Amino acid sequence: MVLGYVLTIVGGIVFGGIVNWLADQLPFLGGLDDDEEQETAGHAATAKPQGLTVPRCLKCGARRHILSFLGLTAWCLGKRRCENCESRLPFRHLAVEVVLAAAYCLLWMREGMIPLFWILSFYLTLFVLIAVIDIEHRLVLNIVVFPAFVIVLIEVMLSGRIGMNVALMGYAVGQIVVLGFFLLGGVYLWIVNTARQQPVTEVAFGFGDVTLATLCGLIVGFPDVFQMLVLMILFGGLIAFLYILYRVIIARDYHPHIPIAYGPAILLSAAVMLLWGGL
Numbered sequence: 001m002v003l004g005y006v007l008t009i010v011g012g013i014v015f016g017g018i019v020n021w022l023a024d025q026l027p028f029l030g031g032l033d034d035d036e037e038q039e040t041a042g043h044a045a046t047a048k049p050q051g052l053t054v055p056r057c058l059k060c061g062a063r064r065h066i067l068s069f070l071g072l073t074a075w076c077l078g079k080r081r082c083e084n085c086e087s088r089l090p091f092r093h094l095a096v097e098v099v100l101a102a103a104y105c106l107l108w109m110r111e112g113m114i115p116l117f118w119i120l121s122f123y124l125t126l127f128v129l130i131a132v133i134d135i136e137h138r139l140v141l142n143i144v145v146f147p148a149f150v151i152v153l154i155e156v157m158l159s160g161r162i163g164m165n166v167a168l169m170g171y172a173v174g175q176i177v178v179l180g181f182f183l184l185g186g187v188y189l190w191i192v193n194t195a196r197q198q199p200v201t202e203v204a205f206g207f208g209d210v211t212l213a214t215l216c217g218l219i220v221g222f223p224d225v226f227q228m229l230v231l232m233i234l235f236g237g238l239i240a241f242l243y244i245l246y247r248v249i250i251a252r253d254y255h256p257h258i259p260i261a262y263g264p265a266i267l268l269s270a271a272v273m274l275l276w277g278g279l
């Protein structure tokens with residue numbers, strides 16, 4: 001019993017470390033195009049790795065000390081600062097590890113060591129990875145999402161968690177509904193831009209969000225996908241509201257059309273349906 005908790009917590013920290021490593025490096029794999037480069041310039045490493053490499057400092061690209069590979073060890077053992085440029089490891093590294101450790105632990109308490117535990121843990125880990133990259137770079141990476149589609153299909157086929165037809169209908173509904181949102185966003189941009197000098201290029205709902213919602217529809221299946229979409233709108237509204245509140249009150253630089261990452265709302269609602277949908 002105790003061993004189970006220890007293992008899930010250690011597992012959460014290790015997989016959290018892997019998520020952090022991927023979130024640090026995947027967005028720069030193969031280089032970004034100019035637009036993306038500008039958006040992420042504040043955060044980007046000056047020396048960008050061309051493939052996946054050992055964990056590196058996000059600022060200067062120097063190899064991190066082995067004790068700062070994991071956020072937890074970096075915090076606890078005082079290895080937060082880069083040995084080369086003194087910049088600090090972002091708080092996200094620790095947060096992801098703690099969140100995953102807690103999530104695995106709670107899942108283990110609820111499910112025990114059955115296949116569903118592994119399946120749900122995998123999806124939560126995947127969601128955290130996609131959410132971190134989306135929040136930091138406003139990107140939903142094909143290199144993450146496309147293999148995920150294949151994995152979900154294999155999982156559904158092998159586990160029987162939901163029927164294949166249920167999954168595919170969830171996929172179809174997710175695709176059609178969010179494509180509708182995406183097109184509405186396009187119409188909105190067109191209307192706004194005909195009346196503006198400086199064109200707005202970014203909508204709340206980008207094409208990456210369409211792919212992501214479709215993937216999540218496939219994971220939760222039909223008819224849960226409908227509840228997922230309703231939750232998505234609610235979470236999206238709530239996140240946008242809190243974010244705007246933050247910009248107005250704390251950062252004091254609010255202007256309309258601040259790009260807000262919609263991905264986290266999609267992932268949050270998919271996670272809720274995955275964990276509590278069948279209840």
Ligand SMILES: [Zn+2]
Nearest residue numbers: 057060082085
């Ligand atoms: Zn550095």
